Amino acid sequence: MAKRALVTGITGQDGSYLAEHLLSEGYEVWGLVRGQANPRVSRVRKLLQDVQLVRGDLLDQGSLISAVEKVQPDEVYNLGAISFVPMSWEQAELTAEVTGMGVLRMLEAIRVCSGITGSRGSAADQIRFYQASSSEMFGQVRETPQTESTPFHPRSPYGVAKTYGHFLTQNYRESYGMFAVSGILFNHESPRRGAEFVTRKVTLGVARIKLGLATELRLGNLEARRDWGYAGDYARAMHLMLTAAEPEDYVIGTGRTRSVRELVEAAFTAAGLDWEQHVVCDQTLHRPAEVDLLCADPKKARTQLGWEPTVSFEELVTMMVEADLQLLADGHDPDHDSSWP
Numbered sequence: 001m002a003k004r005a006l007v008t009g010i011t012g013q014d015g016s017y018l019a020e021h022l023l024s025e026g027y028e029v030w031g032l033v034r035g036q037a038n039p040r041v042s043r044v045r046k047l048l049q050d051v052q053l054v055r056g057d058l059l060d061q062g063s064l065i066s067a068v069e070k071v072q073p074d075e076v077y078n079l080g081a082i083s084f085v086p087m088s089w090e091q092a093e094l095t096a097e098v099t100g101m102g103v104l105r106m107l108e109a110i111r112v113c114s115g116i117t118g119s120r121g122s123a124a125d126q127i128r129f130y131q132a133s134s135s136e137m138f139g140q141v142r143e144t145p146q147t148e149s150t151p152f153h154p155r156s157p158y159g160v161a162k163t164y165g166h167f168l169t170q171n172y173r174e175s176y177g178m179f180a181v182s183g184i185l186f187n188h189e190s191p192r193r194g195a196e197f198v199t200r201k202v203t204l205g206v207a208r209i210k211l212g213l214a215t216e217l218r219l220g221n222l223e224a225r226r227d228w229g230y231a232g233d234y235a236r237a238m239h240l241m242l243t244a245a246e247p248e249d250y251v252i253g254t255g256r257t258r259s260v261r262e263l264v265e266a267a268f269t270a271a272g273l274d275w276e277q278h279v280v281c282d283q284t285l286h287r288p289a290e291v292d293l294l295c296a297d298p299k300k301a302r303t304q305l306g307w308e309p310t311v312s313f314e315e316l317v318t319m320m321v322e323a324d325l326q327l328l329a330d331g332h333d334p335d336h337d338s339s340w341p
């Protein structure tokens with residue numbers, strides 16, 4: 001019988017790549033969707049026709065229990081979150097509720113539906129749980145590159161909420177013997193990345209300038225450094241972690257770090273443009289506290305899971321610029337509709 005997966009955050013970037021990967025592995029895939037008339041649900045219906053949808057919200061414990069009871073999953077991937085770091089300062093409490101407490105509610109739904117009480121559960125028919133942890137937990141880093149044992153010092157309400165979810169996942173593994181793992185994923189991008197994140201903001205900006213739809217692009221801190229990879233590769237890593245023999249946490253990244261300035265240069269160059277003629281530095285886009293440098297050491301994932309990234313930074317930037325040129329040329333604009341390339 002096909003394995004069944006329940007994915008929260010199915011309408012997001014990672015949910016789409018993970019669903020495609022799981023379907024290609026023969027899974028029956030269910031996506032948790034929220035809201036009365038969520039416009040992003042229709043693009044899931046268009047792109048992921050074989051995914052079945054179930055209603056639920058990470059803010060609503062009862063809805064998660066109902067979803068787990070209905071789907072009876074073998075695996076749960078918790079990708080749902082308020083994931084945009086600047087928003088976590090504006091709505092810190094909501095971020096704590098969705099990105100942090102949402103993990104508790106999902107774990108509790110699994111525990112209750114599996115009949116695990118007090119002591120360790122039985123390994124036989126466990127629902128496996130994946131938590132989308134983040135390199136933002138490292139925050140102000142004390143060592144680089146960062147490994148599974150690098151201490152956390154989160155620098156935003158988002159990072160703090162993710163750190164809570166991370167430790168809670170570990171705690172449910174230790175308390176109840178659940179197969180619960182966290183992937184500490186570094187930034188990963190694609191043509192389906194939300195337009196508010198810097199890579200997509202840059203590639204959309206480049207495409208608009210190239211097509212004569214805009215003349216400038218306003219950005220914040222150009223000196224921050226990130227380890228950027230391709231989202232499709234990272235979805236594969238989530239599945240490898242959840243199907244491994246033992247439940248363990250893994251760092252997933254490329255092992256190379258680049259500045260926002262280097263990203264900008266690469267994207268403008270890919271379209272034959274000079275970035276210095278178009279980019280405007282805007283102090284209002286700087287964050288109250290910045291994460292200056294992230295760089296993964298993905299050795300554990302390489303040796304224990306056989307995971308390797310397949311798309312280089314240059315290939316990723318070119319892929320995103322080309323996709324955005326095509327998207328705009330086809331008359332779509334992510335500021336006005338929610339089409340996925």
Ligand code: NDP
Pocket residue numbers: 008009010011012013014015033034035038040041056057058059078079080081082083084098132133134135184185186187188189194
């Ligand atoms: P997106 O922002 O693209 O997607 C977030 C998803 O969360 C959306 O599907 C959204 O659904 C859902 N969501 C928001 N609020 C709720 C809620 N109350 N209940 C249920 N679902 C909700 O994120 P990504 O796909 O980029 O990331 C996936 C996960 O991985 C996130 O948890 C993110 O924090 C984490 N992560 C991402 C990294 C990256 O570089 N992309 C790196 C490390 C971690 P809706 O349509 O209803 O708003």
Ligand code: GDR
Pocket residue numbers: 083084085133134135136185186187188196197198199201218219220221222224225226260285286287290291
């Ligand atoms: P991040 O991603 O905060 O790392 O979180 P984002 O792309 O938003 O920022 C990366 C870096 O770029 C700098 N920056 C700007 N960022 C945005 N969004 N807009 C700008 O105009 C801009 N100018 C400069 C930022 O200051 C920052 O240093 C992402 C999210 O997907 C999280 O959910 C995830 O956990 C982490 O990656 C790993």
